[in-house]
Amino acid sequence: MADTTTVTTDDTGFSDLIGSETPTLVDFWAEWCGPCKMMEGPLVELAGEKAGKLTVAKLNVDDNPSTAMTYEVMSIPTMILFQNGEEKKRFIGARSKGQLEAELADYVG
Amino acid sequence: MTEKVVIIGSGPAGLTAAVYNARADLDPLMIEGMERGGQLMLTTDVENYPGFPDGIMGPELMESFRKQAERFGTRIMTSDVTRVDFSARPFSIWVDEDLYEAESVIISTGASARWLGLESESKLRGHGVSACATCDGFFFRDKEIAVVGGGDSAAEEALFLTKFASKIYVIHRRDELRASKIMANRVLEHEKIEMVWNTVVDEVLGDGVVTGLKLRDVQTGDVSELPVEGMFLAIGHTPNTKVFEGQIDLDEKGYIVLPGENTMTSVPGVFAAGDVTDHVYRQAVTAAGMGCQAALDAERWLDEQEG
Numbered sequence: 180m181a182d183t184t185t186v187t188t189d190d191t192g193f194s195d196l197i198g199s200e201t202p203t204l205v206d207f208w209a210e211w212c213g214p215c216k217m218m219e220g221p222l223v224e225l226a227g228e229k230a231g232k233l234t235v236a237k238l239n240v241d242d243n244p245s246t247a248m249t250y251e252v253m254s255i256p257t258m259i260l261f262q263n264g265e266e267k268k269r270f271i272g273a274r275s276k277g278q279l280e281a282e283l284a285d286y287v288g
Numbered sequence: 289m290t291e292k293v294v295i296i297g298s299g300p301a302g303l304t305a306a307v308y309n310a311r312a313d314l315d316p317l318m319i320e321g322m323e324r325g326g327q328l329m330l331t332t333d334v335e336n337y338p339g340f341p342d343g344i345m346g347p348e349l350m351e352s353f354r355k356q357a358e359r360f361g362t363r364i365m366t367s368d369v370t371r372v373d374f375s376a377r378p379f380s381i382w383v384d385e386d387l388y389e390a391e392s393v394i395i396s397t398g399a400s401a402r403w404l405g406l407e408s409e410s411k412l413r414g415h416g417v418s419a420c421a422t423c424d425g426f427f428f429r430d431k432e433i434a435v436v437g438g439g440d441s442a443a444e445e446a447l448f449l450t451k452f453a454s455k456i457y458v459i460h461r462r463d464e465l466r467a468s469k470i471m472a473n474r475v476l477e478h479e480k481i482e483m484v485w486n487t488v489v490d491e492v493l494g495d496g497v498v499t500g501l502k503l504r505d506v507q508t509g510d511v512s513e514l515p516v517e518g519m520f521l522a523i524g525h526t527p528n529t530k531v532f533e534g535q536i537d538l539d540e541k542g543y544i545v546l547p548g549e550n551t552m553t554s555v556p557g558v559f560a561a562g563d564v565t566d567h568v569y570r571q572a573v574t575a576a577g578m579g580c581q582a583a584l585d586a587e588r589w590l591d592e593q594e595g
Contacts, residue, residue: 209426211332211422211426212422212423213325213328213329213330213346213347213422213423214323214329214330214420214423215423216329216347217322217323217324217325217329217366220366221366240426241426247427251415251497252427253414253415253416253418253424253427253428253497253518254413254414254415254418254420254423254424254427255423255424257414271413271414272414273322273323274322275322275366275367275368277384
């Protein structure tokens with residue numbers, strides 16, 4: 180089944196994406212990262228459930244190293260929540276959908 | 289509904305148990321945990337799993353195990369068990385508020401990387417401190433970094449990191465590596481790797497990101513600073529048994545005790561396999577073998593209960 184709920188972003192489209200008023204959770208990931216794979220399911224589910232309230236985007240750090248460097252990402256998976264271009268919260272390491280939801284509660288209704 | 293078998297954990301032990309129990313029509317439920325696939329998900333090349341003459345990537349191997357378990361009908365849940373009660377049968381297993389009841393349980397929750405336990409270390413985790421070279425090595429291209437440890441996993445991490453880092457210090461508290469000969473020699477001969485013997489890390493330095501390590505020579509007591517931008521830990525593992533404390537017998541290090549000749553724990557009907565009970569061999573293939581034993585032990589035990 181194709182994933183139609185999450186957005187794929189890159190170095191070029193990044194600033195437009197995070198500039199949005201809608202909170203945007205960016206997942207910094209790579210093909211070779213085992214724990215990133217564990218996050219695929221929870222992120223797709225979250226994107227589906229929070230459609231309209233939260234944008235979930237994926238950024239491949241292999242293909243887009245400069246964005247990863249700008250945000251000093253040194254460990255993946257790292258997920259950063261942005262709103263109006265500002266970093267609101269950062270999550271380092273895999274976690275369950277429930278945990279993520281609880282941690283996002285202040286920003287996403 | 290009471291499950292016949294609930295398998296907790298999804299490394300080689302758990303998934304092998306699932307294949308066997310599913311093929312025996314026990315319709316196993318696997319609660320695989322958030323660290324799905326276990327330690328092999330954090331490795332790259334596995335060169336010693338029989339049947340793969342050219343080696344195989346750890347995550348790929350675990351994906352194949354999982355497919356095989358699912359092919360025979362194993363139901364898999366990606367959650368962590370939060371509480372258990374093994375004092376009465378059927379056994380109770382909770383995932384947050386959801387209760388699962390089981391006639392038998394196979395525990396295969398494995399072990400996780402150990403941390404030094406320094407405050408500065410936890411503060412800088414994800415900002416230069418890592419226990420997963422394959423996840424984070426990429427971010428240390430052309431940087432100088434340190435690996436702490438002296439066993440096979442330290443050797444593997446250091447060698448893997450040579451692909452990225454310009455220089456790797458391996459900090460080890462003894463004066464020789466515990467790693468297997470083949471791995472130790474690769475480390476000692478590598479031009480990018482420098483050994484720092486008889487030394488421990490007292491503090492991780494850095495405000496925001498790692499800038500260095502405060503080291504102490506265990507023989508002379510001399511303290512020094514090593515400027516590095518990353519620290520990778522490979523100082524062994526801790527069994528994942530916290531949730532089972534007080535329910536089954538654990539040894540002083542937290543490993544599950546198997547009192548008899550098979551894989552049954554101190555509670556009849558609860559079995560254990562893999563790194564969660566084995567601190568001696570700790571191999572993918574031994575864990576898989578034990579997973580098979582636990583599945584057969586559970587099957588036999590269930591038969592006896594009915595008989």
